[in-house]
Amino acid sequence: MTERTIGIDYIARVEGEGALKVRIQNNHVEDVQLKIFEPPRFFEAFLRGRSYLEAPDITARICGICPVAYQMSSVHAMERALGMKVGGQIRELRRLLYCGEWIESHPLHIFLLHAPDFLGYPDAIHMAKDYPDAVKLGLALKKVGNSLMTLLGGREIHPINVRVGGFYRAPTVNELKAFRPQLVEAMKLAETTVHFTADLDFPNIEEDYEFVSLRHEREYPLCDGDLVSSKGIKVPQDRWDDVFEEVQAPYANALQSVRKGGGTSYLVGPLARYALNRDHLSPRADQLAREVGLENVVRNPYRSVVVRAVETVYAIEEALRIIDQYERPDPSWVEPPPVTKSVTGGAVSEAPRGILYHRYRIGPGGLIEDAKIVAPTSQNQKRIEDDVRHLVERSLALDDPALTNACERAIRNHDPCISCATHFLKLDIERR
Amino acid sequence: MTEARKPRLGVFKFASCDGCQLSILDCEDELLAITGAVDIGDFREASSAVLEGPYDLSLVEGSVTTAHDAQRIKEIRAQSKALVTIGACATAGGIQALKNFGNVDEYRRVVYARPEYIESLATSTAIADHVPVDFELRGCPISKVQLLEALSAFLQGRAPNLPNESVCIECKRRGTVCVLVAHGTPCLGPVTQAGCGAICPAFNRGCYGCFGPQGTPNTASLTAELKTLGMAPPAVQRLFRTFNANAPAFKAASEAAVAEAKAP
Incomplete structure (x- = not known):
């Protein structure tokens, strides 16, 4: 009997700290564990006793890569709990801010974290020696996303302008109009990006994913819509707990989200959003997807890089649409009603790497009594393990260094953000 | 004759949101100049290549919340000529230091179904509580302008010129x-x-x-x-x-x- 162990002690080019352990016995994959050694930070515990108005600023600090997602899921959950209706231009500004995060985060992953895998470099810095134009393009594109977040939010990491009910300050029409040329320029860069990604070499692999995302009746989803899946889920977004649950795997390395009942994995993120909302892409994004031959449902995880590029085009097009119809809302926020009894609200929004669920119970007087936060990466974790298991089963002939490298690539396909660590456990990780 | 060796930079993460080290990648106009001036020795968020220490400059993000990390920062300090902390977690313990005012055992039970698997110290503390620190960059997150000033100062062998006014x-x-x-x-x-x-x-x-x-x-x-x-x-x-x-x-x-x- 032969036993073989593949260990990656520190997965590089992901946000946060993770490790992978694969155990192979007699050419059979016995076990795959994506381990998280990000130290626990206990957000759900210390949110109790804080004012519900503080949740957007505090939960943003769960993740420096997608703070807008945390701010959006938290304000929508609070507004749902309080029965508030926030629409019109405030809703449009929220979408615009979220577009900024997508325009920053997707190119970050495409060019700085993911492309080096396809082109054979340890990082974008080495890649820049041979592909200077691609890296500079990626940086220029991501800078536009950051600039948009800074314009609306005050700064790109942990923006300061989001509050329950709206914004502390709404930008003027002229401020947004002045940003238009940057977006027009970014559109050219994003179009080039779609072609750049589509021309990469992809392993010929398809996975049978259950895709999960939001779906809205008329728009590509960011904050609104129902929670849907490719295998039949359709519930209001605040009913996440009805269809999913967090469980502890037998080897207890982390809390993972699974389908309630069956315990199966599911996939969130660009592949899922695209598969379930292909019909709501904007005209230019739709056209580019066709131009590069992107099928309506993409099951090859490596090709998520192309979908991210198409979604970047979408975000730029959507940002332009919002700016062109913008009228400054006055006031810039809806005043929340006093909290007189215990109320509960949940909300899902589409972080660049997939759905982020928040649920809060607020007590009379407005202090948080209970908080639940389910990050995209904890929802994808079991699915990433499934991808790695299938990869190893296909690739047993590879030697250990090659197999290790292939496993890291399989993980990075899903842009995991391990810093979103509220639910992750630490177990006996060896650092060698 | 060999080319003068470039300063070797390490970027290390403790309990944090990754936002401050993302600030390095967010220096879109300066990133390639930075990487031209230093060798990236260890920066896992950006690279899978690792150069052995010692490091001429180590940037440390995040706070110390586990016994393992309390040991790890000592090893990083020993490998670093200069050590600069970046951000509120590293300089003051961060938002996770709210647990210092609560009961960590109770926190474990609230957040995790199997609390016995969670290893966490009772406190979240600044890097300077564990090892000597040469300079601290404030902020949640840090300012890119201040980061570039600190990097430039280090490369030029001078003290960073940053305000401590209100x-x-x-x-x-x-x-x-x-x-x-x-x-x-x-x-x-x-x-x-x-x-x-x-x-x-x-x-x-x-x-x-x-x-x-x-x-x-x-x-x-x-x-x-x-x-x-x-x-x-x-x-x-x-x-x-x-x-x-x-x-x-x-x-x-x-x-x-x-x-x-x-x-x-």
């Missing part, structure tokens, strides 16, 4: 009307170190102190003013207890805010 000075310079005086909006600007550019008051909200206490903060005077504005003592305490809750001046102010209320 956010009020930045508001004056920016021409922002005082939200505290003119609108009665609670604001930590008078006791918070400058560096962000006084963003919050420019967006019609009060400063929430993410750069931590300035050199000589008069927190007692500000606390009295906040209470005059009608803030209840627990609300004042929460205002001081966010991203720099464990910074000594803010910690003391947060405790004083409710202690005074209890006094006759």
Whole structure:
């Protein structure tokens, strides 16, 4: 009997700290564990006793890569709990801010974290020696996303302008109009990006994913819509707990989200959003997807890089649409009603790497009594393990260094953000 | 003759959100110049290539929350000629230092189904509580401008030229009307170190102190003013207890805010 162990002690080019352990016995994959050694930070515990108005600023600090997602899921959950209706231009500004995060985060992953895998470099810095134009393009594109977040939010990491009910300050029409040329320029860069990604070499692999995302009746989803899946889920977004649950795997390395009942994995993120909302892409994004031959449902995880590029085009097009119809809302926020009894609200929004669920119970007087936060990466974790298991089963002939490298690539396909660590456990990780 | 060796840079992560090290990648216009001036020895968020220490400069993000990390920072210090902490987690313990005021065993039970698997110290502490630190960059997150100044200073062998005045000075310079005086909006600007550019008051909200206490903060005077504005003592305490809750001046102010209320 032969036993073989593949260990990656520190997965590089992901946000946060993770490790992978694969155990192979007699050419059979016995076990795959994506381990998280990000130290626990206990957000759900210390949110109790804080004012519900503080949740957007505090939960943003769960993740420096997608703070807008945390701010959006938290304000929508609070507004749902309080029965508030926030629409019109405030809703449009929220979408615009979220577009900024997508325009920053997707190119970050495409060019700085993911492309080096396809082109054979340890990082974008080495890649820049041979592909200077691609890296500079990626940086220029991501800078536009950051600039948009800074314009609306005050700064790109942990923006300061989001509050329950709206914004502390709404930008003027002229401020947004002045940003238009940057977006027009970014559109050219994003179009080039779609072609750049589509021309990469992809392993010929398809996975049978259950895709999960939001779906809205008329728009590509960011904050609104129902929670849907490719295998039949359709519930209001605040009913996440009805269809999913967090469980502890037998080897207890982390809390993972699974389908309630069956315990199966599911996939969130660009592949899922695209598969379930292909019909709501904007005209230019739709056209580019066709131009590069992107099928309506993409099951090859490596090709998520192309979908991210198409979604970047979408975000730029959507940002332009919002700016062109913008009228400054006055006031810039809806005043929340006093909290007189215990109320509960949940909300899902589409972080660049997939759905982020928040649920809060607020007590009379407005202090948080209970908080639940389910990050995209904890929802994808079991699915990433499934991808790695299938990869190893296909690739047993590879030697250990090659197999290790292939496993890291399989993980990075899903842009995991391990810093979103509220639910992750630490177990006996060896650092060698 | 061999080419002069470039300074070797390490970027290390402890308990944090990754935002401060992302600030390096967010220097879009300067990133390739930075990587031209230094060898990236260890920067796992950006690269799978690792060069052995020692490092001429180590940037450390995040706070110490586990026994393993308390040991790891000692090893990093031993491998680093200069060590600069980046951000509120590394310089003050970060938002996760709120557990210092709670019960970590109870926290484990609240968040995790199997609390026995969670290894966590009772406190979240600054890097300087564990090893000597050569320079601290404030902020949640840090300012890119300040990061570039610190990197340039290090490469030129000089001390970084960064202010330790209050956010009020930045508001004056920016021409922002005082939200505290003119609108009665609670604001930590008078006791918070400058560096962000006084963003919050420019967006019609009060400063929430993410750069931590300035050199000589008069927190007692500000606390009295906040209470005059009608803030209840627990609300004042929460205002001081966010991203720099464990910074000594803010910690003391947060405790004083409710202690005074209890006094006759």
